Amino acid sequence: MADKINVTVWNEFRHEVKPGIIQTIYPKGIHETIASFLRKQPDMEVRTAWLDKDKEHGLGGDVLDKTDVLIWWGHGAHDAVKDDIVEEIQGRVLNGMGFIALHSSHLSKPFKKLMGTSGSLVWREKAEKSHVWCVNPYHPIARGIPQVIELAHEEMYGEFFDIPTPDDQVFISWFEGGEVFRSGNCWHRGKGKIFYFQPGHETFPIYHNPEIQAVITNAVRWCKFEGSTDTRLIGTCPNSNFTLNPLSDPNKREEDYDF
Numbered sequence: 001m002a003d004k005i006n007v008t009v010w011n012e013f014r015h016e017v018k019p020g021i022i023q024t025i026y027p028k029g030i031h032e033t034i035a036s037f038l039r040k041q042p043d044m045e046v047r048t049a050w051l052d053k054d055k056e057h058g059l060g061g062d063v064l065d066k067t068d069v070l071i072w073w074g075h076g077a078h079d080a081v082k083d084d085i086v087e088e089i090q091g092r093v094l095n096g097m098g099f100i101a102l103h104s105s106h107l108s109k110p111f112k113k114l115m116g117t118s119g120s121l122v123w124r125e126k127a128e129k130s131h132v133w134c135v136n137p138y139h140p141i142a143r144g145i146p147q148v149i150e151l152a153h154e155e156m157y158g159e160f161f162d163i164p165t166p167d168d169q170v171f172i173s174w175f176e177g178g179e180v181f182r183s184g185n186c187w188h189r190g191k192g193k194i195f196y197f198q199p200g201h202e203t204f205p206i207y208h209n210p211e212i213q214a215v216i217t218n219a220v221r222w223c224k225f226e227g228s229t230d231t232r233l234i235g236t237c238p239n240s241n242f243t244l245n246p247l248s249d250p251n252k253r254e255e256d257y258d259f
């Protein structure tokens with residue numbers, strides 16, 4: 001069997017430590033719920049990290065070295081994530097680490113850094129019905145996913161979503177109030193692949209939904225870098241002073257050409 005995909009599930013983990021509905025839904029944290037369904041995959045090796053785990057938010061040492069795909073869930077404490085960690089994540093993505101931003105991570109520092117845009121959108125917290133439509137069934141993330149995932153309750157996220165035009169659009173969501181939203185979007189940055197997936201408001205049991213779990217599982221596999229690992233000269237902008245085929249005289253002047 002090929003090498004396993006090393007997945008790190010990162011969560012802000014501030015909501016779930018307080019008694020209430022969120023703790024009831026995710027008693028061990030959103031990261032543990034996501035990690036537990038990924039751990040059932042024979043091709044995945046899964047670890048978790050969270051904001052207050054240590055000074056590096058659980059991402060120091062060799063954790064990122066051993067991460068093929070980083071999953072990110074953040075909400076109210078985006079600013080508490082240290083900028084040097086964000087820089088490190090961006091560098092890793094450019095060098096091939098996959099990055100999956102979930103739900104309110106549209107405003108997380110790593111996502112905004114990778115997108116180069118504000119990541120803003122409109123929202124409404126009203127426990128609305130949501131239909132997550134698969135609009136790209138040929139995409140690997142859509143493998144085995146039904147045409148529509150029906151969620152009984154979700155927070156509304158609506159357009160305009162300030163993101164670069166996605167390289168691939170896999171899902172568009174409809175909300176009971178009438179809005180639509182680009183809810184499953186793919187980008188490439190350098191060697192890295194990025195997926196944003198909207199479902200996952202913390203007061204609803206979204207990550208317990210098997211179809212949502214299947215999307216995230218597929219996204220991990222899609223985000224794993226599969227290209228050439230030869231990175232010689234990439235990023236160094238080298239002068240190419242030799243040629244494979246002989247070229248004409250570089251000193252030839254314009255008036256020497258026949259038109």
Ligand code: ZN
Binds near residue numbers: 104155200201
């Ligand atoms: Zn939310």
